[in-house]
Amino acid sequence: MFNIAIDGPSGAGKSSAAKGAAKKLGFIYVDTGALYRAVGVAALQKNIATTDKPSVTDMLGEIEISLKFENGGQKVYLNGADVSKTIRLPEASMAASDVSAIPAVRAFLFDLQKNLAKNNNCLMDGRDIGTVVLPDAQLKIFLTASPEERANRRYKELIERGTPVEYNTLLEEIIQRDYNDSHRAIAPLKPASDAIIVDSSNMTLEDVIEKIVALTKETENGQG
16 A cells, blocks of 8 residues: 655645645545544543543543545544534644643554555545654655744634634644644654655645645655
8 A cells, every 4th residue: 555644733734735635646535633633522522621631541432533535525423423524623623732642542543543544545644644653654745834824824714614713813822732742742743754844835735735746656656
C-alpha cells in the first residue's frame, strides 16, 4: 500500500488539501484530527474536563468512534451518531488539543489509524502521522501557514457557516494550540526528519492539492 502522511498545525488546510488530493489520486482520506475531536466532543457531552486525564481515560471504555466513507467523503460517528459537523466547532478544536496530550487517548486511536493505512492506499493527516503513526510512509509532507493566515481562513469558514466568531479570539486560540501541540510530552507536533515542508500561506487550495499530487507521482516514479 502507498501511504502519504501530512502533518502540520491547526488551520493549515490539511483536511481540505488532503481530501482533494486523495480524490484525484484515488486514495482514501483519513482525517485523524477528526478522531481526536470526537474524543473531545465525547468528554464535553459527558461534562468531563478535557484536561482531567483519569476521567477522560476512564471514559474511553464507554465510547466507540468509527469512520465511514460515504459519497466520496469521510463521516465521523460517535457511539453511532454522526458528529461530523459538531467536531468542527471551535470548542471541539480546543478539546481535541487537550485530549491528544493524554497517552491513553493516543493508544485508543492508534490501532484504528494503523489498520486503515495497512489495508488501503491512503492519505492521512494529523500532527504526528509521519513521526509516530506512519513512520514508514512513502511520502511525508509538513503543511504549514502563518498563524494570521490560518486564523483568517478559519474565520471565513465559520462565518460562512453562520457561526459567530471573533478573528482575534481565533488567532489567540491558534497560537495557544500551536504551543500546546508542539510542547506536549507525547508525540509533539514537529516535521519528520524526511518530511517535505510546504508553506501554504500564499497558495490557493488548488495549488496545495496539485503540489501533493505532483510529489506523490514523483515519489512513485522514484520508487519505480
